[in-house]
Amino acid sequence: MCISVKAYAEDCFSHKFSCGIKAKQVCELVNTKYSLLSKLVWETTAFTFCFEESISFSSFQFNLGVNTAIPNTCGTMTDSDYYMSGSLSQYSEHSNHLEYDWCFWCDAGYKLAFRNLVIVPMLSAEIQNRKFSAWNGCIQKNEEKYDIVGNGISYKQMIFMPLVKVNMNYMIKSRFNIQGSVRYSPFFYANCIDVHYFRNKVFFDELNGGFCIGGEIRLYFQHIGFIISYDYMKSGSNANTKSRNTGVDSAESIMLTNYTPAIELSSFYIGIELCL
Numbered sequence: 001m002c003i004s005v006k007a008y009a010e011d012c013f014s015h016k017f018s019c020g021i022k023a024k025q026v027c028e029l030v031n032t033k034y035s036l037l038s039k040l041v042w043e044t045t046a047f048t049f050c051f052e053e054s055i056s057f058s059s060f061q062f063n064l065g066v067n068t069a070i071p072n073t074c075g076t077m078t079d080s081d082y083y084m085s086g087s088l089s090q091y092s093e094h095s096n097h098l099e100y101d102w103c104f105w106c107d108a109g110y111k112l113a114f115r116n117l118v119i120v121p122m123l124s125a126e127i128q129n130r131k132f133s134a135w136n137g138c139i140q141k142n143e144e145k146y147d148i149v150g151n152g153i154s155y156k157q158m159i160f161m162p163l164v165k166v167n168m169n170y171m172i173k174s175r176f177n178i179q180g181s182v183r184y185s186p187f188f189y190a191n192c193i194d195v196h197y198f199r200n201k202v203f204f205d206e207l208n209g210g211f212c213i214g215g216e217i218r219l220y221f222q223h224i225g226f227i228i229s230y231d232y233m234k235s236g237s238n239a240n241t242k243s244r245n246t247g248v249d250s251a252e253s254i255m256l257t258n259y260t261p262a263i264e265l266s267s268f269y270i271g272i273e274l275c276l
Helices: none
Strands: 012-031 036-057 060-069 072-082 088-110 112-114 117-141 144-147 151-171 176-185 188-196 201-209 211-221 224-234 238-245 260-275
Touching (some): 012 151, 012 224, 036 088, 036 260, 060 117, 238 260
Antiparallel strands (some): 012 260, 060 088, 088 117, 117 151, 151 176, 201 238
């Protein structure tokens, strides 16, 4: 059997605009040497816009893209603290205010064609930046439960990661085609700032390692596409956290050597796209 693979030579510019709904869950964990100490879960559902520019020169393809979510207050945040035994010591639930959530990426790849199938292996770099705030809600400790008013916690997260991507485009008919994409990052860097206003504490987390994996399917009719995508990210054990009191005159941050921060992130997106 003979399989013919050739470079896909086409010079063009393309512009993509998409919009849809993205459901996201960001978990912020603090572990001791023996057990889980704290778990904060930030959940959001947001209307998201995406713009992407693609340039094809000969068989090479370059992409630049950005997406951003519209700020809203339709999410929830939960904060669970645990004893060393693993039993729950305190639980609180709040309204999650999404202040911003954006992502920027750039790709470079080489097109390979086989009949109706075009495969594009790519190298990519991506930056994510987001901020949440927890407002109002209630706290339960032992048998006591009471309401709170105001901004109790805020959380900022910046992530940088290199990725390997493989994009595939299969032409079914002249007006129909299906596109698929898988992506993987063997490590990422994250910088997180967690402010607890009622406790007058701010925590600074740095995380290296972990992984990210994701996939996407797009169905096109002429210039209109339907998109479904999913991503999952989890940090590794190479992480540290520092703490200090809030305020301008606070002392220098203190390294908390007995605690290890961690993050998990998952997102699901469904939307439509216009390709010109």
